[in-house]
Amino acid sequence: MKIKQLSVFLENKSGRLAAVTRLLASKGINIRALSIADTSDFGILRLIVNDPEAAYRALKEGGFTVSLTEVLGVEMPDRPGGLSSVLTHLEEAGINIEYLYAFLGKGENGALVILRVEDLDKAIEILSAKGVQLVKAEKVYAL
Amino acid sequence: MYWNQKYECLPPEELHQLQLERLKATVERAFFNVPHYRRAFQAEGLEPGDIRSLDDLRKLPFTTKDDLRENYPFGMFAVPMSEIVRIHSSSGTTGKPTVVGYTRRDIDVWAELMARALVCGGATRNDIIHNAYGYGLFTGGLGVHYGAERLGASVIPISGGNTKRQVMIMRDFGSTILTCTPSYALHIAEVMEEMGIDPAELKLRAGIFGAEPWSENMRREIERRLGISAVDIYGLSEVIGPGVAIECQEKNGLHIFGDHFLAEVIDPVTEKPLPPGEMGELVLTSLTKEALPVIRYRTRDVTALLPGDCPCGRTGVRIARITGRTDDMLIIRGVNVFPSQVESVLLEIGGTEPHYQLIVDREGSLDTLEVQVEVSESLFSDAVRRLEDLEHRLHQELESTLGLSVKVTLVEPKTIVRSEGKAKRVIDKRKF
Structure with missing residues (x-):
């Protein structure tokens, strides 16, 4: 259930994002989803890739500050209210969402969203009980 | 635990009285026996008789490393060479070396100070002291050595280098206290790990580390990796060598042995004394040294006087861990x-x-x-x-x-x- 996400610290200056993607490309690593959170000084690039461990090693050796975090991949009907119902379940259970971002492509059965929550195990328990479709890590890496 | 409870814990009034008497004697000795001091005092219009209180210390001119260099090698000595029984010297990495001399009584005082320091750092006469400070012109090795003998502990004069052999001797001889630079202590820990020796197999229980600036973080790392308690010792050859100040078991600042040294912290630019708590340059005056009295010596070491009394009972002023050089x-x-x-x-x-x-x-x-x-x-x-x-x-x-x-x-x-x-x-x- 738990998907490994890479986070990379980037200074807010030109060429940094390109440097990361170039490095990953040279190692044959494919990016499945990404998001960037930024402030005026720095940004955090978050990536889902086909081989998180290899990407982690490559970035570390490349001199980047990188960490691996566990996130959830949630599949939901691609129609109005799809995301809303998932978030409502979490809200009712008092689980805070640190951030989320969407996959560009689609999952097998609908839209795919990456969720980073404070209490991962609790979120899995709640969402599974509510019948929400959680995507297996291997599936996400292979998408 | 004290080596010399009377003098380490003198009530402040008595300590100040003793300091004043000794300051007057030191100023007099310097004025009449060292041409540099006579010239420097006279340039300020000062005579030994002008020192009537401890506050008058502030009237005296500073002494710098350059003053020692300009009088290389023996020009600052206040006694004839026939009275000198030992000569040490700085490495001279930043220019001409500075040379320091000791009379028989200076060596005796130094041994007393180092015995105090070792006890303050947790040593007793039952300890086996593994002394890995360098022996030679550097004051570290012999300073600790004489103090350890004065204390009555068993000293292993191993000096620096050949770390594998150090570890073997530490294990075989049952060394209980390690004395060396903090960086060498970490190196010993690394070599021990490489050799597959668990520090728990050793009898090592404490370390007294100095001769270079180090941090709380480094202390924690040394303590964890060697399984010992580590304290910081301070000294410099120009003033006497190791044994000027040391941490007690509270590990909250280093105690200066006030019956032998006066400490001030000054703003290095305005040269004005700073109140406790403010960071500046440590300035030291020797109170008992015969061969090389130093008056208001600019150490270039950055620290602060610490306010308040220490629960250990020692009354000498405390300084914070040295955190750098004023040159920076x-x-x-x-x-x-x-x-x-x-x-x-x-x-x-x-x-x-x-x-x-x-x-x-x-x-x-x-x-x-x-x-x-x-x-x-x-x-x-x-x-x-x-x-x-x-x-x-x-x-x-x-x-x-x-x-x-x-x-x-x-x-x-x-x-x-x-x-x-x-x-x-x-x-x-x-x-x-």
Whole structure:
């Protein structure tokens, strides 16, 4: 259930994002989803890739500050209210969402969203009980 | 535990009386026997009789390393060479070496001070002291050696080097106390790990480390990896060698042995004495030395006098751990800034020793200070909020420590240029 996400610290200056993607490309690593959170000084690039461990090693050796975090991949009907119902379940259970971002492509059965929550195990328990479709890590890496 | 409870715990009034008597005698000895001091005092219109209270110390001119160098090799000695029984010397890495001499009584006082220091650091006569400070012209080895013998402990005069043999002897002889530089202590720990020896198999229980600046973080690492209790010892050859000050078991500042030394902390620029708690340059005056009395010696070491009494009962003034050299000091908007102050804040907040750089610039007529901090894995978080919190905390803590507005920038690893493995700490872009 738990998907490994890479986070990379980037200074807010030109060429940094390109440097990361170039490095990953040279190692044959494919990016499945990404998001960037930024402030005026720095940004955090978050990536889902086909081989998180290899990407982690490559970035570390490349001199980047990188960490691996566990996130959830949630599949939901691609129609109005799809995301809303998932978030409502979490809200009712008092689980805070640190951030989320969407996959560009689609999952097998609908839209795919990456969720980073404070209490991962609790979120899995709640969402599974509510019948929400959680995507297996291997599936996400292979998408 | 004390070696000399009477003198280590003298009531303040008695201590001050003793200090004054000894200061007068020292000033007199210097004035009448050392041409440099006579000239320096006369230039200020001073005679020994002008020293009537401890506060009068402030009237006396400072003595610098350059003064010692200009009188190389024996020009600062206050006794004839026939009275000198030992000569030590600094390495001379930053210029001509400085030479120091000892009379028989100086050696005796030094042994007493080191015996006090060893006991203060936790040693008893039942200990086996593994002395890995270098023996030779450097004062570390012989200083500890004489103190350990005075105490009645068993001293292993192993000196530095051949670390595998050190570890073997430590294990076979049952060394209980290690004395060396903190960096060498860490090296010993590494070699021990490589040799597959668990420190728990050894009898080592304490370490007395000095002769270079080190941090609380390093203390924790040494204590953890060697399974011992570590204290900081301070001294410098110009003043006597190791044994000027040492931490007690409280590990909260180093006690100066006040019956033998007077300590002041001054602003290195204005040369005005600073109140307890404020960081500046340590200035030391010897009170009992015969061969080489030093008066208001500028150590260039950065520290602060610590306010308040120590629960251990010693009454000598305490100084904070030495955090750097005054040579590294910056003046920004009229405020003295030591890179080591920044380092201590980063250590406190980051937990590890991060790479950082100070960038000083001038916008219009106003100096600016930017502190760049490399985001290590231990500082990093995937959530923006936590990094912003970190930035905010660093900002607040730096401003309150430095008394100056500071811009904090988080930067990527390896942004800060390193030369020979050591980071360049300061970039001053101001044009004066």
